Amino acid sequence: MAGVKRIVLLGAPGSGKGTQAALLADALGIPAISTGEMLRAAVTAGSELGARVKNIMNAGDLVDDATMADVIRDRLSQGDAVDGFVLDGYPRTMAQAETLASILDAAQQSLDLVIQVEVPEQVLVGRALDRRREDDTEEVMKNRLAVYEEKTTPLVDHYRELELLHRVDGDQSIQEVAAAVLETVGVMV
Ligand code: ADP
Numbered sequence: 001m002a003g004v005k006r007i008v009l010l011g012a013p014g015s016g017k018g019t020q021a022a023l024l025a026d027a028l029g030i031p032a033i034s035t036g037e038m039l040r041a042a043v044t045a046g047s048e049l050g051a052r053v054k055n056i057m058n059a060g061d062l063v064d065d066a067t068m069a070d071v072i073r074d075r076l077s078q079g080d081a082v083d084g085f086v087l088d089g090y091p092r093t094m095a096q097a098e099t100l101a102s103i104l105d106a107a108q109q110s111l112d113l114v115i116q117v118e119v120p121e122q123v124l125v126g127r128a129l130d131r132r133r134e135d136d137t138e139e140v141m142k143n144r145l146a147v148y149e150e151k152t153t154p155l156v157d158h159y160r161e162l163e164l165l166h167r168v169d170g171d172q173s174i175q176e177v178a179a180a181v182l183e184t185v186g187v188m189v
Contacts, residue, residue, distance in 0.1 A: 005030060005085075006084050006113075010115070010159075011116060012145060014128045014131070015118075016174065017117045018089075019174055020115075020177055022088075023178045024182070025085070027187055032086045034089050035071060035090040043057070059140060061147060062092060068090065068096060072103065073099075076103055093151045094155065111164055113166060113185060115181060115185075116167045117168055166184045
């Protein structure tokens with residue numbers, strides 16, 4: 001699958017998709033774009049956007065689609081995204097998937113591949129408890145998982161219908177998952 005460059009990683013909170021997005025982007029020499037990281041940076045910087053999203057993120061809820069459309073449109077218009085990108089954390093809703101498709105469409109581009117990092121729910125819960133920050137209550141973690149189930153899992157079917165979806169077993173070591181991801185995009189390790 002030579003030439004694959006515009007990639008979305010899908011996965012629940014705690015699936016390890018952020019780690020895999022960074023490894024894959026390095027291997028391909030394209031940027032990993034994490035909307036979660038961008039929003040956290042905005043919160044840390046104390047920007048207007050950060051102030052707006054802080055409480056929403058702390059509750060484990062989703063930032064509204066219109067705000068996220070501005071964030072992703074700005075980011076994808078930057079020069080380093082011209083040759084491709086690995087998206088981590090976007091899209092998270094069907095409306096976001098449509099926004100992404102229309103942004104790419106306007107640039108005569110399209111997605112090449114969507115990789116779902118699959119991890120059983122009981123493993124996700126265990127990982128969440130391990131990495132829990134002090135301000136992260138169990139209730140917030142459960143909410144993140146529930147929001148993922150409700151809003152983001154429909155994207156799996158959507159991308160399957162578009163024949164873009166590939167799944168990798170995320171219940172393995174970081175290196176094993178990375179190897180499976182690279183195999184999926186046809187890059188030798
Ligand atoms: P996780 O890996 O736990 O899912 P992320 O780092 O991807 O976390 O995102 C952290 C938080 O940032 C989310 O819980 C949500 O509040 C917000 N966020 C990130 N990306 C999006 C998005 N595409 N749409 C709405 N909210 C988002």
